[in-house]
Amino acid sequence: xxxxxxxxxxxxxxxxxxxxxxxxxxxxxxxxxxxxxxxxxxxxxxxxxxxxxxxxxxxxxxxxxxxxxxxxxxxxxxxxxxxxxxxxxxxxxxxxxxxxxxxxxxxxxxxxxxxxxxxxxxxxxxxxxxxxxxxxxxxxxxxxxxxxxxxxxxxxxxxxxxxxxxxxxxxxxxxxxxxxxxxxxxxxxxxxxxxxxxxxxxxxxxxxxxxxxxxxxxxxxxxxxxxxxxxxxxxxxxxxxxxxxxxxxxxxxxxxxxxxxxxxxxxxxxxxxxxxxxxxxxxxxxxxxxx
Amino acid sequence: xxxxxxxxxxxxxxxxxxxxxxxxxxxxxxxxxxxxxxxxxxxxxxxxxxxxxxxxxxxxxxxxxxxxxxxxxxxxxxxxxxxxxxxxxxxxxxxxxxxxxxxxxxxxxxxxxxxxxxxxxxxxxxxxxxxxxxxxxxxxxxxxxxxxxxxxxxxxxxxxxxxxxxxxxxxxxxxxxxxxxxxxxxxxxxxxxxxxxxxxxxxxxx
Numbered sequence: 001x002x003x004x005x006x007x008x009x010x011x012x013x014x015x016x017x018x019x020x021x022x023x024x025x026x027x028x029x030x031x032x033x034x035x036x037x038x039x040x041x042x043x044x045x046x047x048x049x050x051x052x053x054x055x056x057x058x059x060x061x062x063x064x065x066x067x068x069x070x071x072x073x074x075x076x077x078x079x080x081x082x083x084x085x086x087x088x089x090x091x092x093x094x095x096x097x098x099x100x101x102x103x104x105x106x107x108x109x110x111x112x113x114x115x116x117x118x119x120x121x122x123x124x125x126x127x128x129x130x131x132x133x134x135x136x137x138x139x140x141x142x143x144x145x146x147x148x149x150x151x152x153x154x155x156x157x158x159x160x161x162x163x164x165x166x167x168x169x170x171x172x173x174x175x176x177x178x179x180x181x182x183x184x185x186x187x188x189x190x191x192x193x194x195x196x197x198x199x200x201x202x203x204x205x206x207x208x209x210x211x212x213x214x215x216x217x218x219x220x221x222x223x224x225x226x227x228x229x230x231x232x233x234x235x236x237x238x239x240x241x242x243x244x245x246x247x248x249x250x251x252x253x254x255x256x257x258x259x260x261x262x263x264x265x266x267x268x269x270x271x272x273x274x275x276x277x278x279x280x281x282x283x284x285x286x287x288x289x290x291x
Numbered sequence: 292x293x294x295x296x297x298x299x300x301x302x303x304x305x306x307x308x309x310x311x312x313x314x315x316x317x318x319x320x321x322x323x324x325x326x327x328x329x330x331x332x333x334x335x336x337x338x339x340x341x342x343x344x345x346x347x348x349x350x351x352x353x354x355x356x357x358x359x360x361x362x363x364x365x366x367x368x369x370x371x372x373x374x375x376x377x378x379x380x381x382x383x384x385x386x387x388x389x390x391x392x393x394x395x396x397x398x399x400x401x402x403x404x405x406x407x408x409x410x411x412x413x414x415x416x417x418x419x420x421x422x423x424x425x426x427x428x429x430x431x432x433x434x435x436x437x438x439x440x441x442x443x444x445x446x447x448x449x450x451x452x453x454x455x456x457x458x459x460x461x462x463x464x465x466x467x468x469x470x471x472x473x474x475x476x477x478x479x480x481x482x483x484x485x486x487x488x489x490x491x492x493x494x495x496x497x
Contacts, residue, residue, distance in 0.1 A: 011476040015450075017457045017468075046479030049486050052432040053451040058342035062356055063334065066363055070322075070330050126350070132438060139431065145488060242430050 005029075006036050010043045118287040119229060120266065123236040123249075128224035130213050130258045131238065131247050133191070133198065138211040138245055138260035141186075141202050146211075148187035148202070155185050158201065165190055166197040168214050168255060171274040183210075183273050195219045203273065210261040210270045217254050226251045237266055237289060315379040319370045333379075334363060340453055341383050347448040348391040350437055358394070362386040377462065380453060384463045388445060395441065428489060435485045439478055446471050447478040 006026050012018050013026050030037050140146045150161045155172035162170045175181045186202040196219035201212040217225045226249045227234050238247040246267030248259045261267040271284050321329035341362055346355035365386050366373075373382055436447055449460045457475075461468045 008473060008476055011479055012457065012472040015457070015475075017472070042483045043476065043479045045487075045490060046481070046483035049428075049432050049482050049489070050436070050447055050451045050479065052429045053436060053448065054429045054433055055339055055452060056343040056346050058338040058359060059352070059356060062338065062342065062359060063331075065356075066334055066338075066360060067327070067331065069360065069364065070327060070367075132434065136431070136434070139427065140488060243427075 005033065005039075007039045010036070010040050011047070014040070014044055014047055118233045118235065118283050119290060120235045120237050120248075120287045121290045123238050127238070128220070128226075128249070128258075130198070130215060130220060130224065130256060131249060133200070134211055134213045134247060134258040134260040135240060135243070135245060137189075137200050137202075137213070138209065139243060141209045141211050142262070146186070146200075146202050147189055149189045151187035153185050158185055158188055162188060162199050162201075162214075166199050168197070168199050168216065169253070170199070170201065170212075170214060172201070172203075173273060173276045193219060205261070205263060205269050205273065208262050210259065210263065210267075210273075212270070212273075213258040213260075215256055217251060217256050220256050225256050228252065235287070316373060319366070319373055319379065322367055323370050330367075337380055337383055338363075340380060341387055343452055344384055344448055345387050345391065347436065347452075348387070348441065348445060349394060354394060358387055358390045361390055378459070381455070381459050381463055384449060384453075384455075385465075388463055391441075431486055431489060432482070435482050438485070439481060443474050443478040443481065446474045447482075450475060 006013075006029050009018065009022070009026060013023060016023075018026065030040060137146060150158065150165075152158050152161070155174055159170050159172055162168050172185070173182075175183075182205070184204045184207075186204065188199055188201045191198040191200065196216050198213060198215040198219060201214070203210050203212070226236050228251045233252070234250065236249045238249070239245070240247065244262055245260050246263065248257075248267055248271070250257055259267060259270045261270045263269045266289060268284055272281055275281055275284060315333070318329045318333045322333060338359065342355055342359045345358040345362075346352065349355050349358065362383055366379075366383060373379065436444060439447065445464055446460050449455045449463055455463070457468045457471045460471045464471065
């Protein structure tokens with residue numbers, strides 16, 4: 001029987017990639033080693049998950065594109081050659097037209113920006129860690145599996161708790177006195193990371209689950225902090241069609257946020273939990289999605 | 292006691308490769324002579340797996356489509372180098388892995404979260420299973436795998452996309468079988484920890 005722990009061989013053992021002698025030595029070791037048995041259990045759980053890896057079908061247009069390339073008779077990848085001087089000279093006119101267009105475009109863009117100080121832009125960039133966390137937690141919330149460090153229905157109590165525990169400022173609006181609550185707070189959880197803490201808040205709007213993630217920008221990796229926008233407040237929108245979830249990301253006052261919800265209309269109703277001023281609500285509600 | 296992974300030449304993967312190779316070599320030769328039907332057949336039989344691998348590695352639909360095209364174009368251009376002693380798919384995977392490495396070096400950025408959605412997971416469901424739960428699990432697995440570092444993601448995807456043996460994975464990635472084993476081990480552990488919350492529901496269903 002092996003005396004040393006066999007953790008690093010356990011995937012190969014489970015996949016039947018070891019010789020029968022090696023497999024039998026490991027099996028013997030496992031009989032007497034609680035630690036390695038636990039590790040095997042974890043790896044086998046990982047294997048059973050990985051077996052659900054979906055195959056992603058190639059887009060239908062790809063077959064036609066390949067067929068055309070094949071028919072064109074030039075299966076070798078094309079390499080673009082540098083332009084000679086006479087060819088380059090003819091590019092001067094389109095370049096001048098393009099520059100003029102850019103100037104006109106800038107003027108129009110500036111005018112439009114002044115009309116609405118909020119920009120919602122559809123994002124095609126990499127999903128950030130905050131967005132992935134928000135989506136995972138939102139799926140847990142949808143199934144009622146969210147875990148809470150602090151359970152409360154009172155937004156004020158939650159604000160105080162989050163500020164004390166993490167230093168993060170959450171502007172959740174108070175519920176109207178005597179009226180129907182506009183949203184229902186469920187509670188929050190803190191996620192410690194090596195750079196700082198992230199807080200996730202779970203609430204519902206019209207009984208539809210909403211997950212809010214907030215973190216100080218120093219906690220978020222540099223390239224993953226959503227731009228605040230220079231002239232306009234910038235909100236980034238991403239729709240996860242597989243889970244029907246809208247994700248809104250933004251940065252304000254040194255904090256980055258992600259809102260994940262199943263609410264319609266880009267999930268903007270979730271923004272109104274913090275933005276109570278009618279003017280602000282109108283601006284957010286009317287902001288158009290830029291693709 | 293030191294272990295070495297056995298070279299399981301008789302394992303299903305390699306045996307299948309050797310038996311398929313002559314047909315694929317013939318198909319490839321026909322493609323190079325301009326046989327459109329042969330190309331269609333070759334492309335159709337590999338396109339989904341090649342595209343899937345490219346999409347998991349790049350996490351970008353447009354880039355994955357480009358890489359799939361590029362891999363097949365390279366296959367046609369360099370087809371004469373295919374000796375038939377391994378599976379054609381393994382060769383294609385290696386092309387994709389190399390193209391993705393080049394792309395990553397160029398851009399150092401990768402892909403949108405919902406690029407391909409989870410709809411593909413739905414197509415393999417058996418009617419007896421809970422469709423919603425299964426689709427959700429596949430989606431969570433897809434996301435968790437996408438969040439792995441590229442060097443852990445590649446062996447996991449190759450293992451579970453096409454059930455490659457450790458030896459085949461090592462050929463595709465150009466590393467030793469020990470490295471494959473170690474990366475898969477780390478990949479499995481990370482998946483298990485990231486998706487620990489699914490355990491009750493998944494084991495409950497089973």
